[in-house]
Amino acid sequence: MDLPMIPAAKPIIGSEEREAVDAVLASGMLAQGAEVASFEEEFSALAPGTEAIAVNSGTSALHLGLLASGIGPGDEVIVPSFTFAATGNSVALTGATPVFADIALDDYSLDPDSVAASITENTKGIMPVHLYGHPAKMAELRKIADSRGLMIFEDAAQAHAAALGGEKVGTFGTFAAFSLYPTKNMTSGEGGMVTTSDPEVARKIRLLRNQGMEKQYENELVGLNNRMTNIHAAIGRVQLRHLPEWTAKRQENAAFLSENLEGVIVPHVADEAEHVYHQYTIRVENDRDGFANALREEYKVGCGVYYPIPNHRLPSLAHFAPNLELPNTELAAAQVISLPVHPSLSQGDLDRIVEAVNAVAKAGA
Numbered sequence: 001m002d003l004p005m006i007p008a009a010k011p012i013i014g015s016e017e018r019e020a021v022d023a024v025l026a027s028g029m030l031a032q033g034a035e036v037a038s039f040e041e042e043f044s045a046l047a048p049g050t051e052a053i054a055v056n057s058g059t060s061a062l063h064l065g066l067l068a069s070g071i072g073p074g075d076e077v078i079v080p081s082f083t084f085a086a087t088g089n090s091v092a093l094t095g096a097t098p099v100f101a102d103i104a105l106d107d108y109s110l111d112p113d114s115v116a117a118s119i120t121e122n123t124k125g126i127m128p129v130h131l132y133g134h135p136a137k138m139a140e141l142r143k144i145a146d147s148r149g150l151m152i153f154e155d156a157a158q159a160h161a162a163a164l165g166g167e168k169v170g171t172f173g174t175f176a177a178f179s180l181y182p183t184k185n186m187t188s189g190e191g192g193m194v195t196t197s198d199p200e201v202a203r204k205i206r207l208l209r210n211q212g213m214e215k216q217y218e219n220e221l222v223g224l225n226n227r228m229t230n231i232h233a234a235i236g237r238v239q240l241r242h243l244p245e246w247t248a249k250r251q252e253n254a255a256f257l258s259e260n261l262e263g264v265i266v267p268h269v270a271d272e273a274e275h276v277y278h279q280y281t282i283r284v285e286n287d288r289d290g291f292a293n294a295l296r297e298e299y300k301v302g303c304g305v306y307y308p309i310p311n312h313r314l315p316s317l318a319h320f321a322p323n324l325e326l327p328n329t330e331l332a333a334a335q336v337i338s339l340p341v342h343p344s345l346s347q348g349d350l351d352r353i354v355e356a357v358n359a360v361a362k363a364g365a
């Protein structure tokens, strides 16, 4: 069979993005300026009641959000280990200690009991990740945070426009960080956004992304250059206008897969949760790597494993968590496979994905 590969992810870039970039190039105003300010204004509608601050990556959004929230050496922030390394990295980069808690296996997000058990006198905050686009267990986490006087920092890198009980992600904590990397639900090329309803945190992030300057050459803080360019903002503004239609298509694709897949564990959606399916992630109980290889090689269905190594066992972060055991994290890392769910899939692609998964599951059962 000479089937074309169905890609695991596919950024959609069209003539509108090209025209928007061309207009910025023609203007000569390339660096952070009016286009970035408009993008921030428009993006903040995803998290009502917040202001949005644009930066050059999701990682910068997490890092500057933490610095602006006062996180630094001696502090602990509770994070999941089952996530992209940027979550724990951003904590470590402030000089604070990432403390890894276990996840729940229904939605792969922080398990509130494990979080509660991880709190010490140095804990300053909890950083849930809305993994795969499904909102984390915010009601339970908020209860813990409120009763222990902790801040909540949302890693919303994968969850643009997701919601829980009618509340949008990006509104639950001191700040939230979104990524605009090409494989995310919308992109600016590279880029990130912080949303916050705290004006002082917002002001500090604006300073920190720009060498600590509000007034030129009167630097108030030691800062970085984490600015977004007008070129990237122009792409992001076009993408933001398409986000509702792309999210709806991801949700339709996911609904079709969940209805038709057999012999695998399909994604769970919590009551009152709006899942935006950055990834459509199944679990297979036996020989995950063999399963994924068969999908790719025999059936040309692109798929990914997010994430094969728990962060608390990565060479870069393991020293923060010697001898830690996180059983649900280990199980998920051994069993997950993410299938294509992106908005460019055709009905033919979806049929092929179902046929392939069901055949491989049956052969392995």
Ligand SMILES: *Cc1c(COP(=O)(O)O)cnc(C)c1O
Pocket: 057, 058, 059, 060, 083, 084, 086, 087, 129, 155, 157, 158, 178, 179, 180, 181, 191, 192
């Ligand atoms: C993508 C991602 C990030 C980092 O975003 P970048 O834009 O790549 O820096 C952080 N956390 C999670 C969970 C992510 O998926």
